[in-house]
Amino acid sequence: MDMKVNREPLLPERIQLDEQDQKLITLIQTGLPITPAPYADLGRELGMDEGEVISRLKKLNENEVIKRFGVVVRHHELGYRSNAMTVWNIPDDVVSELGTCMGQFDFVTLCYRRPRRLPDWPYNLFTMIHGQDKEDVLANIEILRERCSLTEIEHQVLFSTRRFKQRGAIYRQVK
Amino acid sequence: MQANTETTTTSQSELTTLQKHLLNDFQHNFPLTSRPYKQIAEMFGVRESDIINNLNILKEQGFISRVGAVFRANSIGASTLAAMTIPEAEIDSVAEIINSYDEVNHNYLREHKYNMWFVVTASDDATLNNVLDDIEHRSGYGVMYLPMLQDFHIDLGFDLGFDTELVSEQKAD
Numbered sequence: 204m205d206m207k208v209n210r211e212p213l214l215p216e217r218i219q220l221d222e223q224d225q226k227l228i229t230l231i232q233t234g235l236p237i238t239p240a241p242y243a244d245l246g247r248e249l250g251m252d253e254g255e256v257i258s259r260l261k262k263l264n265e266n267e268v269i270k271r272f273g274v275v276v277r278h279h280e281l282g283y284r285s286n287a288m289t290v291w292n293i294p295d296d297v298v299s300e301l302g303t304c305m306g307q308f309d310f311v312t313l314c315y316r317r318p319r320r321l322p323d324w325p326y327n328l329f330t331m332i333h334g335q336d337k338e339d340v341l342a343n344i345e346i347l348r349e350r351c352s353l354t355e356i357e358h359q360v361l362f363s364t365r366r367f368k369q370r371g372a373i374y375r376q377v378k
Numbered sequence: 379m380q381a382n383t384e385t386t387t388t389s390q391s392e393l394t395t396l397q398k399h400l401l402n403d404f405q406h407n408f409p410l411t412s413r414p415y416k417q418i419a420e421m422f423g424v425r426e427s428d429i430i431n432n433l434n435i436l437k438e439q440g441f442i443s444r445v446g447a448v449f450r451a452n453s454i455g456a457s458t459l460a461a462m463t464i465p466e467a468e469i470d471s472v473a474e475i476i477n478s479y480d481e482v483n484h485n486y487l488r489e490h491k492y493n494m495w496f497v498v499t500a501s502d503d504a505t506l507n508n509v510l511d512d513i514e515h516r517s518g519y520g521v522m523y524l525p526m527l528q529d530f531h532i533d534l535g536f537d538l539g540f541d542t543e544l545v546s547e548q549k550a551d
Contacts, residue, residue: 218453228454234444237433239413239426257410260447264410268453271533273408274433275448276401278536280440288488288495302530309537315451316528317459324492324522329459333536361495365487367473368496370443 218268223251227259228268234275277369278312283333285362287340289347290326292319292357298328304351305330310343326359337362393441396422397432401441405536408445448533451526456506457499458525461492462517469494472517481509492522 220228226249235241242260243253251259263269278286293301298316305328306314313331330347334340341360348354393401399422409417415433416426436442451457464472469487476485476496485496500506510521 220454225454228447228449231446234446235408237415237430237437237445239415239430241414242410242412253412257412261410263447267450269447270450271406271448272410272446273405274401274445275443276405276536277440277443281401283536299528299530302528306530306532311531312533312536314529314531315459315526316530317524317526320522320524324524329524359490361488361490363486363488363495367485367487368477368482369485370483 218266220268223249223255224259224263227251227256228263231260278333279366282335285336285340286331286333287337287344287363288361289330289332289344290359290361291328291330291353292325293328295327301351301353301356302328305347305353308343308347308350310334311347325357394432396424396428397436397441400429400432400436402537404445406533451529455499455501456503457497458506458510458523460496460498460510460513460524461522462494462513462519463492464494464517464519468517472519475516476513479509479513481505 227245230245230248236244238244240253242256245251246253246256249256260269260272264272291301302314302316305311310333311330312333313329315329316327317329319325319327332340332343332347334343340362344358344360348356348358400418404418408414411417413426415429419426419429422429433442433445437444462472472494473485473487476482476494479498481498481500482496483499485494487493488495498506498509500509510523514521
């Protein structure tokens with residue numbers, strides 16, 4: 204068994220956040236309080252006033268540290284019971300173009316480029332495709348193949364058969 | 379091991395129109411104002427407490443995981459997708475090892491030679507690597523490490539396909 208994997212980060216540059224931003228992020232990871240004045244409530248815990256909480260969240264939204272701010276639904280409970288991680292082996296020179304095309308469809312909830320791990324794993328683009336059932340997911344994949352010039356691209360569809368764990372990420376505050 | 383939550387107490391068909399709107403219409407651009415729930419209430423001509431109560435009900439019943447932020451991967455902390463090839467007979471025991479880490483927030487079994495797929499999120503790269511090393515050591519199987527390099531997804535939430543005509547009717551009143 205091959206335990207020696209390449210763990211070079213190769214990650215995009217991270218946005219520098221000040222200590223107050225980090226505290227705010229840590230606090231809102233479990234969600235906004237569902238109380239009449241939620242931003243004031245958060246501020247009380249952080250020693251900030253409501254206006255500062257709101258302006259910091261607006262800024263995190265603008266610089267896209269926050270991708271989306273709002274109601275986070277659980278697909279499975281809402282009838283979208285099937286999802287497939289669909290992976291594609293796309294030539295490097297067109298991966299941005301084709302990835303951008305796929306990332307616009309609302310049944311695609313993730314669209315990431317990741318490293319290949321040759322020889323075992325040649326796939327460099329990962330999409331999460333949702334649907335009400337398996338057939339619906341496969342139909343959505345066909346839509347992608349046609350609309351994003353993917354008919355010649357090798358891909359694999361990995362349906363989930365069991366869910367062991369699903370919750371929002373918890374980032375601990377950096378000391 | 380975390381329970382496999384396959385049951386729901388309420389089916390989607392029993393949701394009220396207001397609940398459907400709360401689920402579908404506020405997945406992004408949630409009001410960043412002093413009284414956000416009051417602002418939403420005014421859009422539907424209901425009381426602030428109706429919005430608060432209904433969001434709490436939707437949360438309790440598992441339709442909503444939270445009202446809040448979805449962070450761009452790797453914009454804060456470090457995270458990665460990881461995969462392992464685990465023999466059928468050891469799936470439960472290895473899943474239990476993986477799930478025992480707070481840093482693991484998703485873990486799915488998928489139909490592939492690489493059958494165990496999970497996401498690890500930590501405050502920094504060193505912690506992330508420690509968790510991956512530890513999982514390899516405790517399970518005896520190698521981890522394929524697949525960090526994100528580029529994000530192509532425009533996250534506007536997920537259209538649940540509800541009929542939204544009632545909103546325009548109410549707005550026209």
